[in-house]
Amino acid sequence: MQKNNKLIRYVILAFALFATMFSYYVWQIAKTPNYQVDEKKGFALLIPKGATFDTVWDSLRVHKVVKDELSFKFLAKLLKYKENVREGRYVITAEMGNYELIKKLRSGRQDPIRLTFNNIRLKKDLVHKIGNRFQFDSTTLATMLNDSAVARKYGFTTETIMCMFLPNTYDVYWNVTPNEFFDIMHGWYKKFWTEDRKRKAAAIGLDPIKAQIMASIVEGETKKADEKPRVAGVYMNRLNARMPLQADPTVVFAHQDFTIKRVNSTLTKINSPYNTYKVIGLPPGPINLPDLNSIDAVLNYERHKYMYFCAKEDFSGYHNFAENFTDHLNNARIYQEALNKLNIHK
Structure with missing residues (x-):
């Protein structure tokens, strides 16, 4: 009897030791x-x-x-x-x-891809930015951006569809489908365009799309956040006066040559709906994806009497503003002389 009890104790001890060792092994391979x-x-x-x-x-x-x-x-x-x-x-x-x-x-607890839109002008830039970062083929995205039915579904045209892609940082899952991707972007677009922003746009005679087109021009003119409302005010003054916007960035966009640094009279002769030297009003679509602060700068543009502006001769990125053409010509002359000194003619 004692021998049996002793055997049982050994078996239990051996089992406990085995269980401990096995548990430790499992813990090791798990943790x-x-x-x-x-x-x-x-x-x-x-x-x-x-x-x-x-x-x-x-x-x-x-x-x-x-x-x-x-x-x-x-x-x-x-x-x-x-x-x-x-x-x-x-x-x-x-x-x-x-x-x-x-x-x-x-x-299935995925890690999203952090996608940031910035410095984008053309549809191909957007496609390149997204590249092959997702499971879907980026060529599908390019096709959808030029599909009038797709654009119409979201309330845009093929010229304005880029307005839907607001510059920001988004967390998107890798296995998203192209349609889901568009839905996500449209969802953020609607979230940005609050009732307050829509009311502000309507109060100045614009809708969200036109406000973004105007903002893209402002974005093309200045990167200085504190100056954007003033630049927006100049273009709103011109728009309300039914005079050509004469925005140099739209001419550059019309030529699709973003190396141009100096817009001259030869360049402004191009026949394009984006040439605001020839066409009255806004171009048919945005010329870039403007920062959100550029859109807000348009909605809250500075009320003033300036009708002209020209880059400052110190190349600080700021501008000299003028109410009349004579003062503007003087500002332009000073700036052009500064360019000539640096041998910049293009």
Whole structure:
């Protein structure tokens, strides 16, 4: 009897020891960091639609991400990840253990792509900015931007559709579809155009699209936030007086040559709906994606009597303003002399 009790105690002790060792092993393979990735950037694992565990494993193996392959596969099987592969983009960090990553992959808890729009003039610039950062082909985006039916769906034309893409930073999931991407951008567009902003636009004789077109001209003229309302005031004065806006950035846009630094009388002869030296009123679409503060500068433009402005001769980025053409010519002469001294003729 004593021998049996002793045997039982040994068995229990052995089992407890085994259980402890097994638990410790499981804890190690679950919690111990197991990925050799950049400590700052990590590694973005892209899992396309229809992918299997083998697809995921091939990607991890090719990029040599997993240190202990056996432990990863063991826990993946234990947690039934093979039956729960979900598409998306998942950032793997250096401090992650197997359990944390596999639970993340199983749940479909993606890491979004941070997308920032700035310094964009043309549709091709926008397409290039987005590039191949998402699962969809960027050529699909280019096609949609030129599709009148798509533009009409969101309340734009193919000339004004760029207004929908407000310069900002957005978090967008990698596996978003082109249509979903457009819906997201339109959602942010509607969020920006609050009832207050719409009322301000209507009060100055504009709608949101026209306000953004005007803002794109202001953006093309100055990067100085404190000067934008004054520049906007000049163009609103011209617009209300039914005189040509004569905005040099629109001429540059018409020529599609953004290396032009000096707009002369030869350049202003171009036949284009974007040449505001020839066409009265606003051009048919924006000439860039203006900053949000440029849009607000138009909605809250400075009331004054200035009808002209010219870049300052100190090349500070600011401008000299004038109420009459005579004073403007004098300001222009001073600036042109400064350009000539630097041998800038184009």
